[in-house]
Amino acid sequence: MDPTDGRRDCSYDEPSEGEPDENLLLATKTKMNDPLSQLNALINSHQGEDEVIPDASQPRFRISLNPQNLELWRLEHRHIAGKEANLLLACLSSTGPIEDTSLGWVVGAAIRHTSVKNQDDCRTLLHALGLDSDLINSVLLNCPGIAGKVAWALYLERHGHLIATPVLNNKQDSKNITLQATTSTEDTKWLNPE
Numbered sequence: 593m594d595p596t597d598g599r600r601d602c603s604y605d606e607p608s609e610g611e612p613d614e615n616l617l618l619a620t621k622t623k624m625n626d627p628l629s630q631l632n633a634l635i636n637s638h639q640g641e642d643e644v645i646p647d648a649s650q651p652r653f654r655i656s657l658n659p660q661n662l663e664l665w666r667l668e669h670r671h672i673a674g675k676e677a678n679l680l681l682a683c684l685s686s687t688g689p690i691e692d693t694s695l696g697w698v699v700g701a702a703i704r705h706t707s708v709k710n711q712d713d714c715r716t717l718l719h720a721l722g723l724d725s726d727l728i729n730s731v732l733l734n735c736p737g738i739a740g741k742v743a744w745a746l747y748l749e750r751h752g753h754l755i756a757t758p759v760l761n762n763k764q765d766s767k768n769i770t771l772q773a774t775t776s777t778e779d780t781k782w783l784n785p786e
Contacts, residue, residue, distance in 0.1 A: 646734035650730040668703055673743070682701035715728055
C-alpha cells in the first residue's frame with residue numbers, strides 16, 4: 593500500500609487522539625435516551641438533596657428525592673397499584689373518573705393510581721387534573737420515563753408547587769441497598785447510586 597494514498601492497512605482502526613470513539617458515542621447516546629439511565633443520573637447528581645428544581649424557568653415544579661418521600665411512595669405503590677400503574681396521584685376525590693378530580697395535597701388526599709401509555713395521554717390527564725401547559729411540559733421534559741417506563745407520584749404541596757417523586761423499590765442485596773425503578777414492563781433495570 594502506498595503510504596500517500598490516505599488508507600491504512602489494519603483490521604482495527606483505533607480513533608486517533610482528539611477523535612471521538614464511535615462506539616462510546618453510540619453507547620452514551622443510547623444510555624441518555626434510556627429513561628432509567630436518565631433517572632439514575634438525576635439521582636446520582638443530586639445525592640443528599642431533598643428537592644430539585646430541574647427547570648429554572650418553571651420554579652413551581654420540583655422533583656423530590658427526599659428519602660422519606662421515596663419510601664412513602666414506594667410503599668403506597670406496592671400497597672394500592674398494580675404492575676401496570678405508572679402514575680400515583682394525590683387527588684381531591686377518591687370516586688368517579690380520575691379525569692373529573694384535581695390534584696391536591698398529600699395530607700387528606702385520595703391517592704389514585706393509573707397508567708398512561710405515552711406523553712400525549714399523560715399531557716391530557718394532567719391538563720384534566722388542572723395543570724397548565726407550561727407546568728405539564730416541564731413535567732414531561734424533566735421526569736424520565738413518566739409516560740411509560742418509570743412510575744412517578746405527583747401531588748401539590750401546601751405552597752402550590754407541583755412535586756414529582758420517582759417510585760423506587762429498595763431491595764436489600766447483601767450489604768448494599770440498590771434502587772430499582774418501578775416499571776410497567778418486565779424489563780426492569782437496576783439503579784445503583786454510587
